[in-house]
Amino acid sequence: MRVLKFASTVLITVGVSTSATLAWSQTDHSTIDVADHIALDKLIDEQGLRGNPAEGRDLPSINDPLAQLGKKLFFTKGLSGDKDVACVSCHHPMLGGSDELSLPVGVNAKRPEVLGVGRVDEDGLPDVPRNSPTVFNLGLWDTTLFWDSRLESMGQEPGQNGAASSISTPDSGLGVADPLAGPNLATAQARFPVTSQAEMRDTTFEAGSRNEAVRQHLAARLGDYGIGEGELAVNNWLAEFQKAFNLVADAQTLITYENIALAIGEYERSMVFVNSPWQQYVDGNRNALSADEIAGATLFLTRAEMGGAGCANCHSGTFFTDGETHAIGFPQIGVGKGVVNDDDFGREMATGNSEERYRFRTPGLLNVEVTKPYGHAGAYQTLKDVVDHHVNPTEAVKAYFAKGGWCALPQFEGLADCENAYPHAVENTKLAVEKTELERAFAISKLPYIWLSEKERWQLVAFLEALTDPCVKDRTCMSPWIADESDDVDNLLLIATDVNGTPL
Numbered sequence: 322m323r324v325l326k327f328a329s330t331v332l333i334t335v336g337v338s339t340s341a342t343l344a345w346s347q348t349d350h351s352t353i354d355v356a357d358h359i360a361l362d363k364l365i366d367e368q369g370l371r372g373n374p375a376e377g378r379d380l381p382s383i384n385d386p387l388a389q390l391g392k393k394l395f396f397t398k399g400l401s402g403d404k405d406v407a408c409v410s411c412h413h414p415m416l417g418g419s420d421e422l423s424l425p426v427g428v429n430a431k432r433p434e435v436l437g438v439g440r441v442d443e444d445g446l447p448d449v450p451r452n453s454p455t456v457f458n459l460g461l462w463d464t465t466l467f468w469d470s471r472l473e474s475m476g477q478e479p480g481q482n483g484a485a486s487s488i489s490t491p492d493s494g495l496g497v498a499d500p501l502a503g504p505n506l507a508t509a510q511a512r513f514p515v516t517s518q519a520e521m522r523d524t525t526f527e528a529g530s531r532n533e534a535v536r537q538h539l540a541a542r543l544g545d546y547g548i549g550e551g552e553l554a555v556n557n558w559l560a561e562f563q564k565a566f567n568l569v570a571d572a573q574t575l576i577t578y579e580n581i582a583l584a585i586g587e588y589e590r591s592m593v594f595v596n597s598p599w600q601q602y603v604d605g606n607r608n609a610l611s612a613d614e615i616a617g618a619t620l621f622l623t624r625a626e627m628g629g630a631g632c633a634n635c636h637s638g639t640f641f642t643d644g645e646t647h648a649i650g651f652p653q654i655g656v657g658k659g660v661v662n663d664d665d666f667g668r669e670m671a672t673g674n675s676e677e678r679y680r681f682r683t684p685g686l687l688n689v690e691v692t693k694p695y696g697h698a699g700a701y702q703t704l705k706d707v708v709d710h711h712v713n714p715t716e717a718v719k720a721y722f723a724k725g726g727w728c729a730l731p732q733f734e735g736l737a738d739c740e741n742a743y744p745h746a747v748e749n750t751k752l753a754v755e756k757t758e759l760e761r762a763f764a765i766s767k768l769p770y771i772w773l774s775e776k777e778r779w780q781l782v783a784f785l786e787a788l789t790d791p792c793v794k795d796r797t798c799m800s801p802w803i804a805d806e807s808d809d810v811d812n813l814l815l816i817a818t819d820v821n822g823t824p825l
């Protein structure tokens with residue numbers, strides 16, 4: 322409500338101040354000065370933003386046999402302990418490669434096929450502590466994965482997606498190569514969701530076992546051998562693996578968790594969505610962006626000392642991330658990540674270094690328009706809220722809780738006794754913001770002190786929305802990545818719907 326009101330106020334202001342009608346829109350470029358183009362071109366060149374972020378990378382097509390197998394695996398509930406969750410439950414192509422929720426609901430959803438707002442478990446409170454990041458453009462990451470960067474390419478070679486050196490994972494521990502990580506960051510990551518109780522495993526499957534035992538059991542389930550024999554009533558996985566790997570071998574040889582992770586990783590890495598209006602502009606089409614989008618881009622890329630917003634201090638490069646972790650004090654809501662009082666210490670959880678408390682990995686911003694809600698706990702619903710936060714974290718979180726905090730988020734609407742759901746959220750957020758302000762005061766932080774007018778903030782929002790590849794909003798364009806009945810290998814394919822039963 323509040324945001325809508327804001328939006329209309331601004332629209333009117335813009336309309337008056339440009340002495341144009343409200344129909345003034347992205348298609349009218351008469352208000353753009355050539356000097357604006359030249360200034361932005363200069364920033365683009367200086368910051369190495371020419372070229373396409375996927376260029377020169379070794380990324381598969383969705384039509385490759387391994388990516389096709391990966392799609393089927395990504396959509397099967399057979400990889401979850403109780404056969405009720407799939408990867409796609411939290412990473413659907415029509416939900417921005419994410420789930421539209423602030424905090425995900427994994428196991429024990431009341432209606433497992435329902436994705437997005439309305440996906441709930443019995444008590445209505447999500448059990449997963451962090452927001453689900455997008456899997457779009459996963460093949461563009463060269464540094465780390467997860468909000469706390471706990472899965473790392475040890476060499477971080479540009480353009481490699483982790484393929485050129487070893488990878489350290491939560492299994493091997495920080496800075497130690499995981500011999501089972503597989504060839505790239507995507508394969509290494511695909512080993513972990515199945516081991517998380519709240520996401521896919523639940524409490525009874527391989528209770529008390531090590532991660533590796535969970536994976537081996539799941540591989541045996543799909544391969545119909547050993548400990549997993551007979552667990553799937555319908556099971557045609559062997560033929561699928563033989564086809565994808567072009568190998569006539571038995572299930573024990575072919576259906577290993579390493580091969581499962583490899584196929585899932587190839588599916589994810591085929592999701593390259595980079596053809597945004599911004600990309601067209603970078604490629605030389607000056608008509609691709611509106612005046613507001615150009616102003617927003619210029620603010621984004623200009624350093625604070627030069628009157629800009631300094632966003633590229635951290636959201637740098639063609640993928641708009643430095644791959645580093647920073648404390649910026651986003652609200653801390655939800656059950657937290659295993660420390661005291663539902664708190665989430667972020668990077669400190671991975672390193673044990675308290676200096677890194679409340680630092681989270683800088684998200685990439687391509688297609689950010691379709692990946693709401695935002696931040697590691699999904700606390701902000703709109704890009705305007707996110708921009709406001711970056712301008713003044715202390716004021717933004719005050720306003721956030723004054724306006725209802727998490728209870729104002731779509732996911733928590735109508736939840737009984739909502740205000741008492743997260744009794745430590747305000748205090749935890751205060752600690753995170755204090756840490757952020759301390760780092761700024763000591764000039765450790767890259768978050769600049771800035772002030773932006775309402776108009777400038779909306780221009781930043783307009784720029785962020787120009788990072789959207791139109792494909793991701795188009796069901797037909799996305800259909801190669803969405804499994805249908807013909808992809809059902811074990812009668813456990815998740816055909817997702819929204820809360821009203823409409824297929825996604």
Ligand code: HEC
Nearest residue numbers: 407408411425426427451452453454466467468511514520
């Ligand atoms: C219940 C929801 C849920 C399910 C199911 C789930 N994920 Fe996730 N996924 C998340 C959350 C939450 C995170 C962030 C966790 C963190 O950073 O601590 C995440 C992180 C990721 C990332 C890292 C992205 C990045 O930019 O760092 C990838 C890739 C991913 N998931 C793929 C998968 C795959 C593959 C599966 C199935 C094997 C899967 N997910 C199942 C919720 C889920």
Ligand code: HEC
Nearest residue numbers: 630632634635647651681682683684695696697711767768
């Ligand atoms: C100090 C580094 C830094 C600077 C400077 C910075 N950001 Fe961020 N940004 C982050 C981090 C870190 C997060 C994630 C915070 C979290 O999850 O707790 C983030 C989150 C975001 C998100 C949410 C993305 C998502 O997927 O959840 C957007 C949008 C964003 N920033 C835009 C901007 C804009 C616009 C600016 C300039 C006004 C900016 N950022 C400046 C570090 C930075």
